[in-house]
Amino acid sequence: MLILIGAAVVFAATIGGFMYAGGHPGVLLHLSEFIVILGIAAGVLIIATPMHVIKEIIHKVQGAMFGKTPGKAEFFDILKLLYELFMTGRRNGLIALEEHVMDPTQSALFKRYPSVLNHPERRKFIVNGLKPVIDGKIKPDQLEDLMAAELKAKEIEMEHPVHAMQMIGDSLPAIGIVAAVLGIINTMSAIAEGPEVVGEKVAAALTGTMLGIFCAYGFVNPIAGRVRSNNASDMLCFNCIMHAVAGFAKGLAPLTAIEVARRSLDSAVQPGAEELEAAVKGLGTGK
Incomplete structure (x- = not known):
């Protein structure tokens, strides 16, 4: 929701300031400039970006606009679920965790925490971390390196959409210049039609420059920044x-x-030590 509010502020400040100076919003609406700038930007994205990354960009932008980043409640659920799993493994042996790890969608423990169960990546990461422990295929002190390697791969993968969006954002001002030059060429071909026609065409050309810069620094780069922030939360x-x-x-x-996990969290989402201890009291004991 905040991203929509920010977009409204950007529009209001730009159009409001222009109108306050005596401008009319209608003179900014030149369809040819929109076609050139947005069309070239889309083509550049298609040329430079694999299809699976383009799909991920759409998904990430939707998440930035309408999604919710994990807050303290979600981290509470993660910590409480892990505590219950650990208590089950300590009390009944690691083999008791197998039913929860092999099919977490049917696990009574996972079902208590929908924010984890309904998030495939978090659920999968927990399962992938516990499987080697249950199977005994890896030494305990090697598990952290294994999970860290998986995290590094996830981090690199998450950055692909951000890099593509930043590339488009950095290209848009130059694309706006292309649109402006095309507009000037069009103007020169109509110079014999008189000052009024020439002035209108020059205004359209300048609109192309403005639109490229406006889209880059008003929307594309800020949205890329929000996507990166959401990635950091994940x-x-x-x-x-x-x-x-x-x-x-x-x-x-x-x-x-x-x-240990609680202390790795940012202060904005980190539960207090006493708060967490009180929350998990009685969990994992069959109560």
Whole structure:
């Protein structure tokens, strides 16, 4: 929602200032300039970006505009779920975790925390972290390196849409100049039609320059920044999970393992130590 409010402020400030200076918004609406700038930008994106990244850009932009970044409640759910899983493994043996890890969608523990269950990537990362522990295929002190490698791959993958959007944002001012030059060429071909026609065509050409800069710095680059911020929030979730699972695999008590994870969180979403301890009290005991 904030991104829509910000977009409204950008429009209001631009159009409002222009009108206050005596301009009429209608003179900014030249369809030919929109076709040139947006068309070239779309073509550049198609040339430079694989299709799966283009699809991810659409998904990320939708998430930036209408999605919700994980807050304290979501991190509480992650920590409480991990605590319950760890307590189950400590009380009944690691083999008791198999039913929850093999099919988390049918797990009674996962079903208690829909924010994790309904987020495929978080759910998968927890499962992938616990499977080697259950199978005994990896030494406990090697698990953190394994999960860190997976996190690094995720981080690189998340940056692909951001890089593509920034490339378009950085290109738009130059694309606006292309539109302006085309407009000047069109103007020169109509110079014999008189000052009024020439003035209108020059205004249209200048609109192209303005539109390229306006789209780049008013929308595309700021949205890319928001996508990067959302990616950082998602990485914080994965990092929290990694610290907890790796700590448990090394033999830390369940409460200590999630305390390590809690301390890895940003202060804006970090539960207090006493708050977390009170929240998990009674969990994982069959109550």
